[in-house]
Amino acid sequence: MITFRKMVPEDCDAVAEVEKQCFSTPWSRESFWRDASSSDTYYLLAIDEEADNKVIGYVGCWILAYEGSITNVAIAPEYRRQGIGRQMLLKLIEEVKARGVTAMTLEARVSNTPAIKLYEGLGFRSVGQRPKYYTSPVEDAEIMWNTHI
Template structure:
């Protein structure tokens, strides 16, 4: 992901999440956060998905991942997640984690395909509706 991709990524955020990150947050992630790494998926020169990950020493945290609704169910998310796994392993990461809404069964299924397992609950994690988040981890 480059600086010029931020507006398209922010649009995907708005179409995917009830609490989307702002353009300002992405600008700071790309310019000020040395732990942040962001990747996009393109089809016909159009960004259709993205993923962010923070890498700190030998652990990685997925910050967000989304595919445009019209492209879901076509394995773009699987391909993107596999790419992220490969990237973090190449960076020396040994553990990967993320949070996912308890209601987001489709995402949980994807993460389980890559070996992530529930490790805990963050109560009232999502401020839009106080939904809990499942913390999922995998040793790489």
């Protein structure tokens, strides 16, 4: 059974492990610790209860006044294509909306069609691109906003 809960600093090792599995330029454990300790961020974890409460995914959001900026969305490769990312994003939106967020933004690799379609299905719309935003490999980012949270 997959459940969701807020990340705490003690989860940073597990989150950093998922990060390494998902991204060519992973964030450090310290970055997650700092974010988990901040009142201006919210990270939601996906937990597999049947695998000893293993962290299998996460989504992070920086909260700036009434706007949320989604930092990373990651699901361990063996758990993808099960709707977990969508569920996680819906729960994140619920949480930040309760904190007064009315609009959210994110960036996605222009080649990441599955992610872009997921975000579009949640009301995000493309507003442009950031050239060479990503490294390893170098790629543009699609800038997406949802102004109707």
